[in-house]
Amino acid sequence: MRALFVVLKPLCFLALLGYCPSATIRPKEGWQVYSSAQEADGRCICTVVAPEQNLCSRDAKSRQLRQLLEKIQNMSQSIEVLNLRTQRDFQYVMKMESQMKGLRSKFRQIESNRRTLLTKNFQELKGKMNELQPLIPVLEQYKTDATLISQFKQEIRNLSLVLTAIQEEIGAYDYEELQQRVLGLEGRLRNCMNKLTCGKLMKITGPITVKTSGTRFGAWMTDPQASPKNNKVWYMDSYTNNKIVREYKSVSDFVAGVESRTYNLPFHWAGTNHVVYNGSLYYNKYQSNIIVRYSFESGRVTTQRALESAGFHNVYPYTWGGFSDIDLMADELGLWAIYATNQNAGNIVISQLDPLTIQVLNTWNTEYSKRNAGESFMICGTLYITNSHLTGAKVYYSYSTKTSTYEYMDIPIHNQYFHMSMLDYNARDRALYGWNNGHQVLFNVTLFHIIKTDDES
The missing domain is CATH 1.10.12 (Lyase 2-enoyl-coa Hydratase; Chain  A, domain 2)
Structure with missing residues (x-):
């Protein structure tokens, strides 16, 4: 803008001196700007042609010219002011640019130092966290x-x-x-305990697994007539083709597998429903209805007797089979045999036996099919029968020899290992001994008692 003022000012002086080419200005015509240009260095050049000399008088056009000149001067002054401001601002910008470069350098340095410090601090914090981790x-x-x-x-x-x-x-x-x-x-x-000799079965709990051994089928037992100090255990694996009875001095020895004696019976047994009673083993001789009494003290058979009309060799077994036709058991009242006969249409027969002679003392006929029974046991002269040897079994039926009456029941028994092949009551322990798919188990029983005592104090 300053360059424009420098060029424009001499041209205006020339116009005032009367340099008014007649070829371009027609009479009675006002002034005009005919051309403008820009030099290579960026300066602006304007060509102003004023009116002819004889027209320069104090007329309206003269006043216009003076007003124009005043406007040009004012514009020149404004341009000068703007030029000064621009130079000042440019110097300020240059100074700011220098300061910005310095600040950028400082920021870079700070950023670098910050990363270093952060890395250092992070490593220190990580080390402290590693130290605190075990806490x-x-x-x-x-x-x-x-x-x-x-x-x-x-x-x-x-x-x-x-x-x-x-x-x-x-x-x-x-x-x-x-x-x-x-x-x-x-x-x-x-x-009080002496008067708790008998009661009615109310509940069965357990089992407690004592040991896992042998095949799926077998029997283990203690003597309910033995003294409290005599805790021998007898063990008979399998339901046939075996004659070996293993003896253990205690349950702990049985669990540990420490045998005290082995007996080789003269006859194979059938089934798993044997019983030890008052020092003797009672079992069913294989392929017969003969009951054998074997004395552990003498190591020989003392008595054997056929159970007349009793089915044998899988004619009337329990639901699981296994030659379990004749089931020998004992309770508070003595020795018993459970079996079935053709005369009773395959239903269960209960016979009380003389322990010494194995003669039948009394017999009761029930109406429960032997083949539909899972297992059975005697408590206080009452026979309790389960409806299955598998999972879901329960005590379903009972028969009292005292009243010669039966009753349907619903007492669950937990068949933990899914296959029960032996279940016998021990009056001394007041517990059920079971052989559950190769596991020797114990069940607790709850009996309902009515106690009559002379001493009510």
Whole structure:
């Protein structure tokens, strides 16, 4: 803009001096700008032609010219001011550009240093976290231990209260008096237990798995007539083609597999429904209805007798088969044989036997098919029959020899290993011994008792 003012000003002077080419200006015509151009260096050039000399007077056009010149001067001054501002702003921008370059360099340096510092700090934090990492399980355990400690404190408070009460009560008696009271209670308990000889089956719980051994079928038992100190166990694997009886001094020896003696019977047995009673083994001789009594003390057969009309050799077995036609068992009232006959249409027959002679003392005919029974056992002269040897079995039917009446029942029995091939009651232990698919198990029984006592104190 400044270059425009420099060029335009001399041209205006020429116009005022009367340089008005007549070839381009017609009479009575005002001034005009005929051309404009720009030089190579960027300067603007304007050509202004004023009116002829004889026309330059104080007329309207002269006033227009003066006004135009005033406007040009004002524009020139504004352009000069703008030029100064532009130069100032340009210097300011240059200065700012230099400062920005410096700041950019500083920012780069700071960024580089920041990354270095961050990396360093991160490594330090990571190292600290690695050091703290093993403390996390300790803290978790501490939380658990704190909970346990709180529980222990509460239990200790409760026990302290109980002990305080006991201590206060004990303080009221001397030791000899307390001992006499204990002996008296023990005596009353024995008298009560002696009267708990019989009861009605109400519930079966378990089983408890004692051991896993042998084949799917077999029998194991203790002697219900043995003294409390005699805890021998007898073990007979398989339901046929075997004559070996293994003896163990205790249940713990049985579990550990420590045999005390082995007996080789003179005859093979049939089925798994044997019983040890008062020191002798009673079992069904293979392929016959003969019952054999074998004495463990003498190691020989003392008695054998045929059970007349009894089916044998899978004629009337339990539901699982296995030559289980004749089932020998014992309870609080003595020795029993459970079997079926043609005369009773294959239904179960109950016979009480003399332990010494194996003679039939009494017989009861039931209306329950032997082939539909899973297993059976006697408690207090009542026969209890399960409806299956498989899963879902339950005690379904009972027959009382005391009243010669039967009853349908619904007492579940947990067949844990899916196949029961032996189930016998032991009156001394008041438990059911079972052989459950190669597992030797025990069931607890709950009996309903009516106790009559002379001492009601």
